[in-house]
């Protein structure tokens with residue numbers, strides 16, 4: 799398992815190497831902190847075994863790998879390319895990790911409610927989604943492009959409905975959103 803964590807770090811670093819998060823390298827600025835947060839949330843939710851916590855860490859490191867992959871982006875048949883990427887993940891990691899990454903991979907045009915409903919049925923996918931969302935929300939005060947900020951605030955506020963409806967740790971996400979909105983209001 800230790801080796802699989804290393805493989806996930808390597809893969810995430812490589813696949814996102816040209817990508818930025820708020821102007822910083824994606825791996826360090828997004829994936830590592832999301833993975834740390836996911837493990838923290840998992841522990842708080844009673845996940846105890848080292849192996850399960852490492853699975854959470856791996857899934858968090860890989861959560862954007864398929865969605866953002868250049869192969870999928872350039873493919874004519876996107877779903878076929880997604881399945882190919884998922885096959886590779888299953889081969890290197892395992893079926894469980896493939897399933898979680900599959901659930902976390904948002905398909906363009908997919909209904910948000912459907913996407914989050916599917917995630918809500920898998921505990922690890924739920925934990926990673928909440929860590930991803932909370933981290934992104936916590937970084938809102940750093941977004942200095944007004945248009946981008948408005949769009950994100952809107953998106954995150956609208957999605958709250960589904961976090962409540964499908965019980966995806968809504969209290970955690972809601973608290974984070976209120977905190978960020980408070981800071982933004984104070985700064986404006």
Ligand SMILES: [Mn+2]
Pocket residue numbers: 828861862930
């Ligand atoms: Mn993400």
